[in-house]
Amino acid sequence: MLFNSLDYALFLPIVFLLYWFVFNKSLKNQNVFLLLVSYFFYACWNWKFLFLIVISTFINYYFAKQITKNNSHSKTFLWTGISLNLMILGFFKYYNFFLENFVAVFRLFGTELNSTPLKIILPIGISFYTFQGIAYLVDVYKKEIKASESWLSFSIFITFFPQLVAGPIERASNLLTQIDKKRSFDYAQAVTGIKLIALGLFEKMVIADNCAVIVDAVYSDFSNQTGSTLFFTSILFSFQIYGDFCGYSHIAIGSANLLGFNLTKNFNYPYLAKNIADFWRRWHISFSYWLRDYIYFPLGGSRKGEFNKTRNLTLVFLFSGIWHGADWTFVIYGAIHALLYIMFIYYRKWTKNIQLFSSKIADLLYDFIAIASTFIILTLARVFFRAENYSESIGYFKQMFSQTLFEKPNMSRLFVVLLFGFLFLEWLRKDKEHLLDISDIKSKSIRYSIYLTTIFLVFYNAGNQQSFIYFQF
Amino acid sequence: MRIFFKKISFFLVVIFTVWLFIECFYRLTPNNYTEKHYRIQNNYTKTELLIFGNSHTFYGLNPRYFDQPAYNIANISQSIYFDKLLFDRHIDNFEKLKYVILNIEYTSLSQKDNTSEDFWRKHFYQAQMDLEVPIIPLYDIRQYSLALSRSFKNSINTINQYYKNGTIVECDEFGWGNTYTYENRRQNLDELAVRTVNKHEDNSMDFEVNTQRIKSMIEKCKAKNINVILVTMPVHKSYSEKINKEKAQAIFKVAEKLASENPTTYYLNLFYSQSFSDEDFFDPDHLNNKGAQKCSELINRFINQNI
Numbered sequence: 001m002l003f004n005s006l007d008y009a010l011f012l013p014i015v016f017l018l019y020w021f022v023f024n025k026s027l028k029n030q031n032v033f034l035l036l037v038s039y040f041f042y043a044c045w046n047w048k049f050l051f052l053i054v055i056s057t058f059i060n061y062y063f064a065k066q067i068t069k070n071n072s073h074s075k076t077f078l079w080t081g082i083s084l085n086l087m088i089l090g091f092f093k094y095y096n097f098f099l100e101n102f103v104a105v106f107r108l109f110g111t112e113l114n115s116t117p118l119k120i121i122l123p124i125g126i127s128f129y130t131f132q133g134i135a136y137l138v139d140v141y142k143k144e145i146k147a148s149e150s151w152l153s154f155s156i157f158i159t160f161f162p163q164l165v166a167g168p169i170e171r172a173s174n175l176l177t178q179i180d181k182k183r184s185f186d187y188a189q190a191v192t193g194i195k196l197i198a199l200g201l202f203e204k205m206v207i208a209d210n211c212a213v214i215v216d217a218v219y220s221d222f223s224n225q226t227g228s229t230l231f232f233t234s235i236l237f238s239f240q241i242y243g244d245f246c247g248y249s250h251i252a253i254g255s256a257n258l259l260g261f262n263l264t265k266n267f268n269y270p271y272l273a274k275n276i277a278d279f280w281r282r283w284h285i286s287f288s289y290w291l292r293d294y295i296y297f298p299l300g301g302s303r304k305g306e307f308n309k310t311r312n313l314t315l316v317f318l319f320s321g322i323w324h325g326a327d328w329t330f331v332i333y334g335a336i337h338a339l340l341y342i343m344f345i346y347y348r349k350w351t352k353n354i355q356l357f358s359s360k361i362a363d364l365l366y367d368f369i370a371i372a373s374t375f376i377i378l379t380l381a382r383v384f385f386r387a388e389n390y391s392e393s394i395g396y397f398k399q400m401f402s403q404t405l406f407e408k409p410n411m412s413r414l415f416v417v418l419l420f421g422f423l424f425l426e427w428l429r430k431d432k433e434h435l436l437d438i439s440d441i442k443s444k445s446i447r448y449s450i451y452l453t454t455i456f457l458v459f460y461n462a463g464n465q466q467s468f469i470y471f472q473f
Numbered sequence: 474m475r476i477f478f479k480k481i482s483f484f485l486v487v488i489f490t491v492w493l494f495i496e497c498f499y500r501l502t503p504n505n506y507t508e509k510h511y512r513i514q515n516n517y518t519k520t521e522l523l524i525f526g527n528s529h530t531f532y533g534l535n536p537r538y539f540d541q542p543a544y545n546i547a548n549i550s551q552s553i554y555f556d557k558l559l560f561d562r563h564i565d566n567f568e569k570l571k572y573v574i575l576n577i578e579y580t581s582l583s584q585k586d587n588t589s590e591d592f593w594r595k596h597f598y599q600a601q602m603d604l605e606v607p608i609i610p611l612y613d614i615r616q617y618s619l620a621l622s623r624s625f626k627n628s629i630n631t632i633n634q635y636y637k638n639g640t641i642v643e644c645d646e647f648g649w650g651n652t653y654t655y656e657n658r659r660q661n662l663d664e665l666a667v668r669t670v671n672k673h674e675d676n677s678m679d680f681e682v683n684t685q686r687i688k689s690m691i692e693k694c695k696a697k698n699i700n701v702i703l704v705t706m707p708v709h710k711s712y713s714e715k716i717n718k719e720k721a722q723a724i725f726k727v728a729e730k731l732a733s734e735n736p737t738t739y740y741l742n743l744f745y746s747q748s749f750s751d752e753d754f755f756d757p758d759h760l761n762n763k764g765a766q767k768c769s770e771l772i773n774r775f776i777n778q779n780i
Contacts, residue, residue: 451484455488459488
């Protein structure tokens with residue numbers, strides 16, 4: 001069931017009404033209901049994989065309890081739990097990738113291995129709920145939270161339908177504690193939820209899906225396009241993936257708000273980032289912080305010298321790349337980010353005492369250049385993210401940086417201008433929680449006109465529903 | 474909670490009103506589906522030739538140019554799946570039916586059921602042509618609302634078309650699509666052909682399901698003493714040059730085999746026909762009104778000479 005589908009448009013209001021009016025007598029009733037609708041939500045995609053979620057829930061629930069109970073063997077239980085999580089993820093997501101590369105390595109040495117890739121369906125959301133489970137085990141081990149005593153609460157923590165398939169990756173300290181607390185309807189929270197859902201649908205259906213039509217068409221025939229068309233298409237893909245994933249996150253957080261939950265903010269105007277480090281504090285925040293807390297810090301973080309810091313950052317970004325998908329293009333994508341990040345750290349270190357500008361206008365100009373250059377660099381790196389394989393990425397770059405780069409692009413310039421207009425609007429409203437946070441506008445009619453226009457645009461672009469990019473991860 | 478519902482209801486009322494308007498529009502305004510359903514029932518007693526197929530026969534075969542009383546039940550993007558549903562729904566009601574024309578195109582045999590082309594059309598077939606469409610799931614809410622089955626953008630365009638032209642029916646009383654005229658024909662055929670071929674290419678050579686459907690229709694026609702003419706409609710060379718030739722040959726072979734195995738079945742392949750010039754085409758794969766006349770007369774001659 002996609003968030004941008006008619007099915008979800010019916011599902012969510014029904015859940016909302018039953019949740020607040022029928023199952024509101026006790027917390028247990030509400031939680032049982034939440035678990036059932038979460039399982040139903042997942043089963044709409046493929047009911048067979050419900051078993052996998054139940055297994056995953058059981059592993060994390062059981063091992064967290066064992067970690068608490070057996071102080072002397074807590075480390076063994078932690079690593080067993082993490083290993084089991086990774087084995088499940090590894091089998092479904094990376095088995096064929098590793099097999100292919102294993103065979104390729106042997107082929108290099110002249111040995112031809114007989115291997116048949118398995119036909120494995122990637123269970124939707126597996127990367128997200130597996131990481132959430134691992135974080136929970138580590139937090140219990142580090143005694144930052146107590147192991148959950150309630151199977152019901154813990155099952156909701158793993159399967160909570162708004163964030164089940166593509167995050168935000170929640171920490172038990174945030175979500176599990178809310179599951180265990182009595183919830184009451186909060187008007188402001190519900191209104192924010194509705195606004196976030198409307199904004200998310202706008203981002204997905206108006207921005208991402210319209211970009212997708214052009215991006216898909218150009219990528220399928222990129223060798224016959226001009227360099228300028230390819231350049232602008234890569235910009236469009238940046239907007240597509242932003243609208244797609246940020247839109248999903250907004251709908252997820254908004255849906256949770258309607259049920260009385262606050263989820264972690266996952267995006268904070270990422271294309272206004274002034275450098276790569278700033279970008280990772282604004283883009284897929286729950287994942288960035290997961291990488292920081294569960295990989296970067298345990299590896300030693302920035303302690304123990306520059307070499308270790310560089311090594312740790314490289315490992316984190318390579319891991320981040322491969323997390324996105326089982327392909328070398330994602331590894332390259334991660335490596336590019338690692339390189340950019342490390343280069344930025346040293347650049348910042350060497351230039352920290354240099355003050356080039358001091359006036360307000362100069363600061364503004366500096367910000368603009370920093371934002372634009374960060375956006376362009378990220379956009380170019382995303383060619384590896386979007387391309388089907390390594391050779392397609394290289395072919396795309398060769399064609400892009402050909403003599404036709406400065407020709408007139410073959411696409412609607414108005415559309416590109418509108419997209420940058422959206423970015424400009426974000427810049428103007430960057431102090432607000434989200435773009436539809438327009439409570440500062442005094443005129444009620446203007447506010448309602450903005451809401452109605454958003455709804456109209458969402459409906460106008462509805463119909464040919466497209467899946468979310470991050471569902472494949 | 475009360476304030477929340479009060480405020481939400483403002484937006485819900487707007488949405489509900491728009492939905493109601495579009496729903497009423499679809500339910501009350503005649504379109505190709507309602508028109509064809511109405512006409513075909515009125516033609517049960519006199520029709521001797523019935524034309525099935527997608528837009529190629531919808532625009533390309535004009536019943537006026539056949540010697541027998543004919544009706545064109547083809548429609549835009551009508552797959553063999555829907556041809557068969559319509560065939561099963563109506564065939565027993567015809568009293569004088571002698572010929573059935575089935576369209577076999579580059580896209581016909583490998584076409585899957587429930588594609589994006591069928592996304593909204595299946596609901597119109599069910600609601601407005603009185604068909605039971607098994608590919609519509611029981612729990613699909615769209616089967617109760619035509620407004621929900623089409624995208625809002627397309628609905629607005631359709632309503633706009635209605636206010637511009639006064640109608641959204643695109644066929645005449647014989648069921649022939651009369652809007653692809655010589656005067657309005659497209660000029661940039663080569664450029665259009667690239668897009669059309671890309672759209673039509675599904676990279677599938679699996680013809681089994683649709684071939685079985687055609688066989689089943691042939692069998693039923695045989696039992697009722699009705700002749701079946703399988704037709705592959707003419708296309709512009711800009712289109713025929715770009716398609717996968719191997720796949721096209723495989724499709725033609727299937728049609729030839731069906732004709733050779735069934736004595737009451739005939740196959741007429743006009744795909745590469747030299748009888749049609751640039752002026753006969755509306756776009757790379759559709760005939761215009763002039764081309765439709767030429768093609769209909771040609772098939773009429775074929776029937777008179779061979780059957």
